[in-house]
Amino acid sequence: xxxxxxxxxxxxxxxxxxxxxxxxxxxxxxxxxxxxxxxxxxxxxxxxxxxxxxxxxxxxxxxxxxxxxxxxxxxxxxxxxxxxxxxxxxxxxxxxxxxxxxxxxxxxxxxxxxxxxxxxxxxxxxxxxxxxxxxxxxxxxxxxxxxxxxxxxxxxxxxxxxxxxxxxxxxxxxxxxx
Numbered sequence: 001x002x003x004x005x006x007x008x009x010x011x012x013x014x015x016x017x018x019x020x021x022x023x024x025x026x027x028x029x030x031x032x033x034x035x036x037x038x039x040x041x042x043x044x045x046x047x048x049x050x051x052x053x054x055x056x057x058x059x060x061x062x063x064x065x066x067x068x069x070x071x072x073x074x075x076x077x078x079x080x081x082x083x084x085x086x087x088x089x090x091x092x093x094x095x096x097x098x099x100x101x102x103x104x105x106x107x108x109x110x111x112x113x114x115x116x117x118x119x120x121x122x123x124x125x126x127x128x129x130x131x132x133x134x135x136x137x138x139x140x141x142x143x144x145x146x147x148x149x150x151x152x153x154x155x156x157x158x159x160x161x162x163x164x165x166x167x168x169x170x171x172x173x174x175x176x177x178x
Contacts, residue, residue: 004045007037009036013037021036026144032052033150036064043072050077051077052079057138071107083112085117115137130160149171151164
């Protein structure tokens, strides 16, 4: 499993980098965590026919602003966007004019899949609700004998601790509490 940090900034892109977007390449798939401003960088990385999965932790703009770049991609198998069940209708409302193209209007197939319905993946996926002001989930992905956990925009909580237990790589963040 190879990890590429495409964006690590919070809130907005700056000269130091793009908003949150992380790519995990496995033997059988590309797994993108969040669609921050760095998503466009996958244009130069994703070149083969492996399936592409985009896992969205939540719908704050700094985690989805890169969705506007989907129209530049033409991945052979399209992209499957996986997110918390209760976020599907909200994402569909955002992914339409005047904000951006609809999933149906792209060159490639764009599927929006509630996480509870994400089946037959080429990796093992676990998820848990995290502590944030909007619905947010953290992901635990297992592939090739490695475990990657992605849990951003969460305060300390039991679910985050449980997801991260014995992970090979735990991607999270820190900030000052008020």
